[in-house]
Amino acid sequence: MSTSSSDPVIRLSGITKVYAGEGDAEVHALSGISLDIHAGEYVALMGPSGSGKSTLMHILGCLDQPTEGRYLLGGDDVSQLGEDQLARIRNERIGFVFQSFNLLARTSAQKNVELPLAYRGLGLRERSTLARTALERVGLGDRLSHKPSELSGGQKQRVAIARALVQDPAVLLADEPTGNLDSRSTREILKLFEELHREGRTIVLVTHEEEVGARASRTIWLRDGLVSDGRPVLDDDVPEVASV
Amino acid sequence: MNVLENIQTALSAIASNKLRSLLTMLGVIIGVFAVTTMLSLGQMATQAITKQLDSIGGRTLLVQPRYAPGRPYRTFIADDLNALAGLPIRDVSSTSSGVTAEVSGRSANLSLSGVKADYARQSPDVKLTSGRFFTETEARGSAPLIVLSGTTAQKLFPQQNPLGQVLRISARVVNNSGLVLQREQVTVIGVTQPASALFGGGQDSGIMPINFLWRTFTDRDSYDTLQFRVDPGADIDSVQATVSRVLERRRGEKNFEVFNFDQFVQQFSQITTVLQILLASIGGLSLLVGGIGIMNIMLVSVTERTREIGLRKALGARRGTILGQFLIEAVTLTALGGLVGYLLTVLTVTLVSLAAPSFFPQVILSPGVALLALVVSALTGVIFGVWPASRAAALPPIEALRYE
Numbered sequence: 309m310s311t312s313s314s315d316p317v318i319r320l321s322g323i324t325k326v327y328a329g330e331g332d333a334e335v336h337a338l339s340g341i342s343l344d345i346h347a348g349e350y351v352a353l354m355g356p357s358g359s360g361k362s363t364l365m366h367i368l369g370c371l372d373q374p375t376e377g378r379y380l381l382g383g384d385d386v387s388q389l390g391e392d393q394l395a396r397i398r399n400e401r402i403g404f405v406f407q408s409f410n411l412l413a414r415t416s417a418q419k420n421v422e423l424p425l426a427y428r429g430l431g432l433r434e435r436s437t438l439a440r441t442a443l444e445r446v447g448l449g450d451r452l453s454h455k456p457s458e459l460s461g462g463q464k465q466r467v468a469i470a471r472a473l474v475q476d477p478a479v480l481l482a483d484e485p486t487g488n489l490d491s492r493s494t495r496e497i498l499k500l501f502e503e504l505h506r507e508g509r510t511i512v513l514v515t516h517e518e519e520v521g522a523r524a525s526r527t528i529w530l531r532d533g534l535v536s537d538g539r540p541v542l543d544d545d546v547p548e549v550a551s552v
Numbered sequence: 553m554n555v556l557e558n559i560q561t562a563l564s565a566i567a568s569n570k571l572r573s574l575l576t577m578l579g580v581i582i583g584v585f586a587v588t589t590m591l592s593l594g595q596m597a598t599q600a601i602t603k604q605l606d607s608i609g610g611r612t613l614l615v616q617p618r619y620a621p622g623r624p625y626r627t628f629i630a631d632d633l634n635a636l637a638g639l640p641i642r643d644v645s646s647t648s649s650g651v652t653a654e655v656s657g658r659s660a661n662l663s664l665s666g667v668k669a670d671y672a673r674q675s676p677d678v679k680l681t682s683g684r685f686f687t688e689t690e691a692r693g694s695a696p697l698i699v700l701s702g703t704t705a706q707k708l709f710p711q712q713n714p715l716g717q718v719l720r721i722s723a724r725v726v727n728n729s730g731l732v733l734q735r736e737q738v739t740v741i742g743v744t745q746p747a748s749a750l751f752g753g754g755q756d757s758g759i760m761p762i763n764f765l766w767r768t769f770t771d772r773d774s775y776d777t778l779q780f781r782v783d784p785g786a787d788i789d790s791v792q793a794t795v796s797r798v799l800e801r802r803r804g805e806k807n808f809e810v811f812n813f814d815q816f817v818q819q820f821s822q823i824t825t826v827l828q829i830l831l832a833s834i835g836g837l838s839l840l841v842g843g844i845g846i847m848n849i850m851l852v853s854v855t856e857r858t859r860e861i862g863l864r865k866a867l868g869a870r871r872g873t874i875l876g877q878f879l880i881e882a883v884t885l886t887a888l889g890g891l892v893g894y895l896l897t898v899l900t901v902t903l904v905s906l907a908a909p910s911f912f913p914q915v916i917l918s919p920g921v922a923l924l925a926l927v928v929s930a931l932t933g934v935i936f937g938v939w940p941a942s943r944a945a946a947l948p949p950i951e952a953l954r955y956e
């Protein structure tokens with residue numbers, strides 16, 4: 309693994325996440341995660357279902373707060389930030405790609421991609437130009453005014469990726485982005501992530517695809533809320549069923 | 553994301569849910585409609601009556617005999633007027649009689665007013681649409697000349713010029729030989745604008761010299777009512793008291809009433825104000841119901857769109873941004889309802905004025921009422937939208953995203 313001498317984009321130390329379960333049963337989704345991710349890395353996050361991958365991604369994406377531990381994003385401690393400051397970080401420094409696309413229905417691809425820029429306060433014209441460039445980048449330059457209902461699963465996910473790219477984020481986070489896709493679309497989307505990696509993007513991707521693990525610059529294995537050293541047994545390592 | 557974009561988003565959400573939006577807005581539509589219609593009609597009626605009373609003369613005294621059971625009903629006579637001659641008033645008294653008017657197979661029951669020679673000069677508000685009034689000389693000579701009201705002329709002489717036509721009028725009168733039918737022929741010399749229904753304009757009427765009526769249909773020198781214009785500068789209340797005192801002495805008892813029109817104006821505006829308040833509060837009630845409807849639908853909308861809210865937050869929307877979005881949506885909905893309600897009011901008020909021009913001669917749509925409609929409906933949106941909106945805004949992003 310190529311270690312850079314510069315500061316990491318992401319530094320986690322002692323991150324835990326405890327969910328209050330029913331009664332006294334607490335769920336320790338993460339039990340002390342420490343890791344660094346450097347600029348330009350392409351990290352595959354793998355592990356069996358329920359091992360805490362999504363929980364970790366949500367914390368990385370500032371969508372959720374850890375119970376304990378420190379999270380430095382580009383050197384800033386985000387565990388201490390308030391609601392509005394976190395919103396700003398999500399807007400400017402994080403691009404999140406969901407398994408279930410999460411596009412606004414009845415809204416064109418272009419307008420969907422413009423959304424984070426609108427929250428950034430950019431003017432209409434600037435938004436439009438940037439959104440179009442991002443959609444062209446993911447190969448959807450001819451689908452600008454299509455609504456999500458008029459797009460295939462793979463196309464929807466590419467709109468979602470364009471929406472993350474348009475933010476020009478410090479890190480691109482994708483939680484099982486191919487979980488809802490057929491194998492052909494899966495290959496296309498994974499190829500897109502590889503290209504983005506080659507262009508210098510920092511990417512953390514949750515996946516079950518063996519080949520991604522192979523092509524990623526690093527694979528992090530999670531098991532029972534901990535980073536595991538070796539490759540765990542594969543018995544329960546099945547893809548999650550799409551929820552939507 | 554600016555306000556305009558939020559309004560656009562809200563409008564397209566409303567457009568994609570037309571039926572639901574309409575049903576939601578209905579309460580606000582009805583509320584705004586009720587409030588603004590009542591206020592406008594109230595204003596119109598008040599203005600109409602004030603104008604008419606003003607034109608009759610705000611400073612007018614009216615004396616009417618009072619009917620007491622078992623006592624003879626006594627009208628006033630010329631000597632009563634003479635007794636009041638020293639007061640700062642001008643006499644514009646008239647007498648009236650109900651007659652039947654006939655011409656070539658058509659007939660009408662006319663309320664005939666006998667007026668003094670200087671009537672035309674004293675009543676600049678009575679407008680002729682054609683012809684002329686009788687001259688003072690004609691009036692003094694009790695000429696058989698009549699000025700008809702517009703509607704009556706139309707009725708008796710459809711599709712022909714009433715001027716110069718001869719009308720047969722008749723009425724039963726009591727004279728020395730008992731009840732007899734008195735017949736006369738009179739010539740139409742003028743037509744007036746139709747009078748307001750508020751002052752008997754709905755009835756067929758005509759104006760003739762008082763001397764003619766005295767000679768034919770009514771007791772000589774008698775008046776049903778006395779009417780005076782109080783001179784400018786004179787104190788109307790003290791004049792009224794004096795008139796009352798003088799007449800009481802002459803008649804031996806207080807078997808009459810003295811009114812002034814200011815009292816009518818005041819009473820009328822009190823009545824309309826009470827009515828307006830009453831009806832406007834009913835409108836307010838339906839606004840309340842409408843507002844609760846808005847709140848309900850906004851709560852549903854927030855629940856339905858929980859994941860959307862989560863996504864927006866994931867992309868950088870702050871609490872205030874989401875609050876603003878949902879508030880603007882609620883306000884857009886209610887303001888639209890207010891607009892529709894107000895347009896219905898404009899339509900209704902116009903139709904009412906067309907249907908009853910004598911009660912509502914002029915359409916009044918004051919900017920104040922329009923502003924009120926807008927402010928009230930928008931405020932309804934704010935008041936009833938703020939709770940659902942703040943619920944939406946308070947959702948933590950990850951929980952909203954996980955919502956199913």
Ligand SMILES: Nc1ncnc2c1ncn2[C@@H]1O[C@H](COP(=O)(O)OP(=O)(O)O)[C@@H](O)[C@H]1O
Pocket residue numbers: 327328329335336337355356357358359360361362363364548
């Ligand atoms: N909101 C929550 N409340 C309670 N427990 C949760 C919640 N989210 C996740 N968990 C639990 O945390 C553990 C890790 O979940 P998750 O991060 O979704 O795993 P993965 O994405 O690797 O499948 C699981 O045991 C899951 O049941």
Ligand SMILES: [Mg+2]
Pocket residue numbers: 361362363548
């Ligand atoms: Mg998961």
